Amino acid sequence: MGKVQERKAKLHDRLIDVAEAQIIEGGLSTVKARDLARKAECALGAIYNVFDDINDLVMAVNARTFHKLGEAVSAAVKDAHDEGPNDQLIAMSKAYLGFAAENTDLWRALFDLEMSSESKVPEWYLAELAQLFTHIAHPLARLFPDLPRDELDLMVRALFSSVHGIVLLGLEKRISGVPRPQIEHMIAQVLSQIGK
């Protein structure tokens, strides 16, 4: 790799670090090109030599976040290897909750950017999502061995969305916000009913 490429690669990673730190500090809405350039000690224009735009940079942060989220869920799947399918689903969901609770702004950015962005969904995103869905599909297939594949796929999405909703509103400090043990209990209340 040539000197220029090397410098570009370093700036690329440094900008991701800086943007990630900013999302953690103040949330997605506080990510501004000028601040990032200052913190990464580069010219404002230099950002656009390594990223199409700020959206593209935040997507790179999201890639990192989504990968960490996937690792957290995978670890929970391994730990729950010998448990029943419902308990496996609950274990994964608790890992999802744990990640969202400990990385709330990074986790929110995964969804908030999508909602505001009109750009195409990157391949890596679909790959991470597919991996996450595969973890859910396994125990679900044990609960519904005769369910047609397309029905199973839809139910995987349905359960992921259900847990996401419980975590999202549960972590929302106001109105529907509840203490974390209660959020875990709500997840178990729903998932323990599946396939009964």
Added chain:
Amino acid sequence: MGKVQERKAKLHDRLIDVAEAQIIEGGLSTVKARDLARKAECALGAIYNVFDDINDLVMAVNARTFHKLGEAVSAAVKDAHDEGPNDQLIAMSKAYLGFAAENTDLWRALFDLEMSSESKVPEWYLAELAQLFTHIAHPLARLFPDLPRDELDLMVRALFSSVHGIVLLGLEKRISGVPRPQIEHMIAQVLSQIGK
């Protein structure tokens, strides 16, 4: 009511109409005081004679939205009066989906404003939410007649959050977005499992 009070009341309602139209047109993020004043044909400062701030005005729009949402769900409950508890839950959820699908930006504002706002939750909001939760509690109590009250209340929140998550990600045009009949199917997949 004196002339001044009357004028204030008219401006109050006109600003709610204008803000509501703006949310429908461009979403919550496009609501700007200056535009609202122009469209409501009042001075910028006049807004703050009838509302504490723009947040307070959007909350007034949300009050209207939440009330309409409550009416849509209540109507679904009445229509499903003779059905089983699972079908009643599904009917309510389909009404929730229908409202969210047809009033997406107004519905989003109900939650997005909360997330961004730090102000106190208004009484009317808690009242509307309590009403919504009561609709869910009835069929649920039929499914779990022996469930302690606090367990039931938590499960009501859990199911509301689950359906909210399915609707939220389902309507999200990208990544997890699916056609509306599939969203309805996902809701039924989960809710039909409850209390089995």
